[in-house]
Amino acid sequence: ETGVTQSPTHLIKTRGQQVTLRCSSQSGHNTVSWYQQALGQGPQFIFQYYREEENGRGNFPPRFSGLQFPNYSSELNVNALELDDSALYLCASSLEGQGTEKLFFGSGTQLSVL
Amino acid sequence: AQSVAQPEDQVNVAEGNPLTVKCTYSVSGNPYLFWYVQYPNRGLQFLLKYITGDNLVKGSYGFEAEFNKSQTSFHLKKPSALVSDSALYFCAVRDVNYGQNFVFGPGTRLSVLP
Numbered sequence: 001e002t003g004v005t006q007s008p009t010h011l012i013k014t015r016g017q018q019v020t021l022r023c024s025s026q027s028g029h030n031t032v033s034w035y036q037q038a039l040g041q042g043p044q045f046i047f048q049y050y051r052e053e054e055n056g057r058g059n060f061p062p063r064f065s066g067l068q069f070p071n072y073s074s075e076l077n078v079n080a081l082e083l084d085d086s087a088l089y090l091c092a093s094s095l096e097g098q099g100t101e102k103l104f105f106g107s108g109t110q111l112s113v114l
Numbered sequence: 115a116q117s118v119a120q121p122e123d124q125v126n127v128a129e130g131n132p133l134t135v136k137c138t139y140s141v142s143g144n145p146y147l148f149w150y151v152q153y154p155n156r157g158l159q160f161l162l163k164y165i166t167g168d169n170l171v172k173g174s175y176g177f178e179a180e181f182n183k184s185q186t187s188f189h190l191k192k193p194s195a196l197v198s199d200s201a202l203y204f205c206a207v208r209d210v211n212y213g214q215n216f217v218f219g220p221g222t223r224l225s226v227l228p
Contacts, residue, residue, distance in 0.1 A: 004157070033215070042118075042204050042218035043158070056215055090157055102148060103216060105157035 003027060004106035006091050012112045013081050021076040021109045023091030031055070031096040032074040033103065034066060037088040049074060050096055078111075086113045116141045116209050118219035126225045127195045135190040135222045137205030146208040147188040148216065149179055151201045158204060164188060175199070195226045 003026035013019050025032050031050045035043035045058035049068035063079040072093070078085060088110050092103035117140045127133045139145055146165055150158040162173025169181045179190045188205060205219040 035218075040220075042206075042220045043216075045215035045217070048215065058215060092158075102160045102163055103158075105150075105159070107155070107157045 004091060004093050004104050006089075006106035006109050008109060009107065010110045010112075012114065014114050015081055015083060017081050018077065018079045019081060019111065021078075021089050021091075021111070023074045023076070023093075023106060025072045025074065025091075025093035026104050029093035029095050029104070030072055031094045032068055032072065033092045033094070034074070034076045035090040035092065036060075037090055037108070039087070043090055046076070081113045083113050086111060116207050116217040118205050118207050118217055120203075120205055120219040120222045122222050123220075124223045124225065126227060129197055129226050129228050130194050133192050133195045133199070133224065133226070135203050135205075135224060137188045137190065137219060138186050139188060139205070139207045140186060141207055141209040143209050145188075147179075147181060148206040148208070149173065149177070149188075149190050150204045150206060150218075152204065152221075153201050161190070161203075195224075197226050197228050200224055200226045 005024045007022045033048040034046040037043045046060050047057040048055045052068045065077045067075045088108045090108045091106045094101045094103050119138045148163045149161040152158050161177050162171050164171045164181045172178045177192050202221045204221050206216045208216050
């Protein structure tokens with residue numbers, strides 16, 4: 001186990017609703033990244049937070065937003081949910097330095113949008 | 115832009131035989147290369163990484179990978195496959211000169227048959 005925990009494990013929402021996903025980083029890690037993994041695909045980078053600031057963003061619209069807290073835990077918020085947002089959302093923490101660090105992933109939140 | 119290709123959706127191998135899961139990449143600068151494994155209903159687990167140095171990298175669970183700069187490949191290998199190696203394998207690249215994110219391949223499903 002990586003020490004990265006995500007909640008909830010499963011979530012069902014309807015189109016147009018808003019959702020908040022939560023992540024607790026591995027102890028000592030200062031960076032958290034969020035990835036979307038659609039069925040049958042590899043994870044796609046959403047954004048990264050380093051010391052509570054957004055530190056990189058993938059090709060996702062502004063309705064995907066995030067927060068990182070002083071204890072390095074994090075939230076992913078998605079507004080105006082669309083059917084295509086149905087996916088496994090993965091949180092990963094790391095201790096950033098030289099860019100060579102590996103990611104430690106949580107087990108993910110499976111979001112279904114109906 | 116960074117990209118990763120895994121040309122095989124599925125690899126089947128008999129238990130005890132050697133296995134290879136292929137990965138090719140494209141980056142503008144020096145690549146940092148990673149392999150992750152995903153078991154059902156779980157997040158991604160780190161197997162190994164190449165940053166610099168010896169082209170043959172050894173990782174977890176007896177896996178190894180060979181970095182080939184001229185062929186821009188980073189194939190995952192294991193001398194003797196186990197049924198428990200059956201899972202989804204992802205190759206990933208990171209080019210820190212072009213962002214903080216990892217770019218993952220689409221994944222290869224490995225089935226080891228008893």
